[in-house]
Amino acid sequence: QVELQESGPGLVKPSETLSLTCTVSGVSISSHYWSWLRQPPGKGLEWIGYVYYSGATNYNPSLMSRVTISIDTSKNQFSLRLTSVTAADTAVYYCARHAFKAPFDFWGQGTLVTVSS
Amino acid sequence: EVVMTQSPATLSVSPGERATLSCRASQSVTSNLAWYQQKPGQSPRLLIYGASTRATGVPARFSGSGSGTEFTLTISSLQSEDFAVYYCHQYNNWPPLTFGGGSKVEI
Numbered sequence: 323q324v325e326l327q328e329s330g331p332g333l334v335k336p337s338e339t340l341s342l343t344c345t346v347s348g349v350s351i352s353s354h355y356w357s358w359l360r361q362p363p364g365k366g367l368e369w370i371g372y373v374y375y376s377g378a379t380n381y382n383p384s385l386m387s388r389v390t391i392s393i394d395t396s397k398n399q400f401s402l403r404l405t406s407v408t409a410a411d412t413a414v415y416y417c418a419r420h421a422f423k424a425p426f427d428f429w430g431q432g433t434l435v436t437v438s439s
Numbered sequence: 440e441v442v443m444t445q446s447p448a449t450l451s452v453s454p455g456e457r458a459t460l461s462c463r464a465s466q467s468v469t470s471n472l473a474w475y476q477q478k479p480g481q482s483p484r485l486l487i488y489g490a491s492t493r494a495t496g497v498p499a500r501f502s503g504s505g506s507g508t509e510f511t512l513t514i515s516s517l518q519s520e521d522f523a524v525y526y527c528h529q530y531n532n533w534p535p536l537t538f539g540g541g542s543k544v545e546i
Contacts, residue, residue: 357536367483367526369536382535383440416482425473425530427494429482 324348326417326430334411334437340404344417344430351375351398355420358391358402360413361432368413372420373400407437441465441532445525445539452544458514460542462527467507471531474503474512477541478523486525487512514544522546 330342344356357372371381373391381389385404393400404411414434418426442465452458462472470490475483485494487503490510500515514521527539 366540367528367538369533369538371534380534384535420530423471423530425485425488425528426475426483427485429484432482 324419324428326419326428328415328417328430328433330433330435332434332436334407334435335439336408336437337406340402340407340411340435340437342402342415342417342433342435344400344402346398346400346419349419350395351393351400352395355422356391356393356400357418357420357426359416359418359426360411361416362410362413370402370404370415409437411435412437440535441468441529441537443527443529443537443539445527445542447542448540449543449545451546452517453546454517454519456517458517458521458544460512460525460544462505462510462512462539464508464510464529466532468529468531470506471529472503472505472510473528473530474501475526475528476521476523477526483526517544 325347327345334340352375355372358370373379373393388405390403414432416432417430419428420426444463446461472490474487477483491503502513504511524541524543526541
């Protein structure tokens with residue numbers, strides 16, 4: 323059974339860097355694409371970017387200048403770094419799995435990250 | 440960027456009634472369109488992919504149709520557990536992968 327679990331600080335100060343990790347179990351991370359998405363409270367879903375097991379990445383142009391997604395196949399984990407955060411980055415952050423030109427079929431439970439001093 | 444527009448924003452229906460939700464893409468996404476259901480405090484659940492294929496375990500009362508720029512999700516007879524927010528998602532053109540703004544189905 324495929325499971326994804328996000329982890330990381332729930333509170334980040336403005337201008338600092340948000341860092342989250344997604345731990346994948348039940349399947350090898352050395353296949354499929356692995357994405358980060360977010361959802362501000364009461365709002366819709368926004369795709370942040372994905373990483374492939376080879377390390378290749380693709381980002382949402384609206385966030386590209388601040389985002390880095392990386393993968394650690396030895397730990398079956400992938401990670402998100404978002405720099406220079408503001409209150410607008412407050413959201414529930416999800417990790418999810420998908421194939422090439424395919425929908426997100428497995429999601430983590432999500433983790434709320436609040437940007438506040 | 441492919442902009443996805445959903446309507447209505449909110450649909451008020453009674454249990455047992457039929458619900459029809461619409462999703463329009465700003466350019467053709469062929470059949471690379473998915474629908475998700477999200478309940479409060481939960482992550483989205485994949486319902487439909489390829490515009491019309493039900494995901495594993497999804498009841499037959501959920502059906503999807505359309506191609507190109509116009510898509511529909513139909514719930515034939517609403518059950519109490521179907522009251523939720525529904526999102527469409529295109530995975531044909533990226534970056535970025537995009538979602539509609541959501542349609543809330545309420546009692």
